[in-house]
Amino acid sequence: MGETDPHPHPDPDPDPTPANKKHQAMLDRLSNHQARRGSGCRLGSESAPAFESVSSFLSLFSSAKQSIESDLSRIRTLSSDPKPDIDRVSASVSDLERTLAENSYFLPSYELRSSLKSISDLKEGLETLTSDLVPKKKFSFRKNPNPRKNPSEGAILAKDSGVSEQIEVGMDKRSNFATGSVVVKDSPGFRNKKGAILVKNFKVSEEGMGEFTLTDLDSCEVYLKGRIRALFFNRITNCRIYCGPVLGSILIEEVSGCLFMLASHQIRIHGAKESDFYLRVRSRPIIEDSGGVRFAPYGFFYEGIEEELTDSGLGEETGSWANVDDFKWLRAVQSPNWCVIPQEERAGVVDASVLEEKGGADQ
Incomplete structure (x- = not known):
């Protein structure tokens, strides 16, 4: 039974820059390789693996990484609203992380750790860029009039002078083992x-x-x-x-x-x-x-x-x-x-x- 990709690629940029075109082409190549993987393929088996070799995967991964880094640098020079470009780069990082996860079964331990570290660095760079360029919403510490049954779900407890208060945070939460940050998913x-x-x-x-x-x-x-x-x-x-x-x-x-x-x-x-x-x-x-x-x-x-x-x-x-x-x-x-x-x-x-x-x- 076929499986539907739970993380579809975002719509392409209606007016892509050469860097975006290059990166989209890279993601297409990664996706095409993954689609041909089939079930249970491994390096050294009779069936062709997702990539011809570990080196071919790492080459494509490195090119996609460099393209994203180039996009991050380019966004800092924009005079227009950077939010749409940041969203597109964020989607590209997610696509690259998913592709790494789907092909992690044949990567040597060192190469897997190195690739995960690269993903972590890209996320950190994206977060820094977002913090620098996107205006922050104002908020203040306050007591929550309707506290959750479990404060750990979607909230961080902050103690100040013995008073516990809640700071609501975004609910798009996952564990990120590359960076060591751990959060709880808000789902059933x-x-x-x-x-x-x-x-x-x-x-x-x-x-x-x-x-x-x-x-x-x-x-x-x-x-x-x-x-x-x-x-x-x-x-x-x-x-x-x-x-x-x-x-x-x-x-x-x-x-x-x-x-x-x-x-x-x-x-x-x-x-x-x-x-x-x-x-x-x-x-x-x-x-x-x-x-x-x-x-x-x-x-x-x-x-x-x-x-x-x-x-x-x-x-x-x-x-x-x-x-x-x-x-x-x-x-x-x-x-x-x-x-x-x-x-x-x-x-x-x-x-x-x-x-x-x-x-x-x-x-």
């Missing part, structure tokens, strides 16, 4: 639960909702059945979490003493302690600032999951769960922060076929 999800059994069954009609968030859970059992596009975890303690296939990425932040069974194309873990991860994943799992984490193959089951895994491009076990990248361990020897779970200590297959939906997901 389970929040602020303790000692609960939580079950969510994603219907086919709900795939358009895109994302689901689990945050501030303690000593819970969570079962997510069906397919979804992205998952976000934040501040999860002593929980057991079992998930069906995720079409895009899973981002995990600040978890401790947990067991996860997850299937996704990309999984990134930040700030995990003493937790076990049973994974079905297309690219290498990424950990950062984590310790005592262990990995094993996926073992979640419910009626229909095999078909869902296949339709999501996750039908085959690739063994990537055991090929973990630790971004804070740069030595050639094995990172001490993670290991494979010994066979005798692994959990068995977990069958959630008979579980009914419960728990009341927050909207």
Whole structure:
């Protein structure tokens, strides 16, 4: 079953500059290469990979990066409103980041880290440019007359002279492991639960909702059945979490003493302690600032999951769960922060076929 790109390219500039034309052509080449990748292609396989070689991908990536940097410099010289140009460059950075994620499975660890650092630098440059050229909206510290149930959702707590106040911030939030900034996605999800059994069954009609968030859970059992596009975890303690296939990425932040069974194309873990991860994943799992984490193959089951895994491009076990990248361990020897779970200590297959939906997901 074909998948629709969840991040369509923006409409081209109606009056593009030569730099914009060059960059758009580069993005088209990246997209065309990605479209030809197909399912399960790897370097060295009989099928052609997304790019002819690692060097060809890095060459295209470098050209796109230089084009974006050129656009950032050009925008500073404009006498007109820079906002439309900044928006276009922002979209280009997002496209380049997505292309890197989709091809990360064949990049060597060093090249992947270097490319992620380049994306981080581009984002930082864009943020600086925006801060310098786009007028800031005025705001003031004030007490929120209608505080949220959980202040961490879409707000930052600031303490001044013992008084807690909330500063509302934008809700387009994601974890960015390249820069180390971590935020919680404002999407439907389970929040602020303790000692609960939580079950969510994603219907086919709900795939358009895109994302689901689990945050501030303690000593819970969570079962997510069906397919979804992205998952976000934040501040999860002593929980057991079992998930069906995720079409895009899973981002995990600040978890401790947990067991996860997850299937996704990309999984990134930040700030995990003493937790076990049973994974079905297309690219290498990424950990950062984590310790005592262990990995094993996926073992979640419910009626229909095999078909869902296949339709999501996750039908085959690739063994990537055991090929973990630790971004804070740069030595050639094995990172001490993670290991494979010994066979005798692994959990068995977990069958959630008979579980009914419960728990009341927050909207």
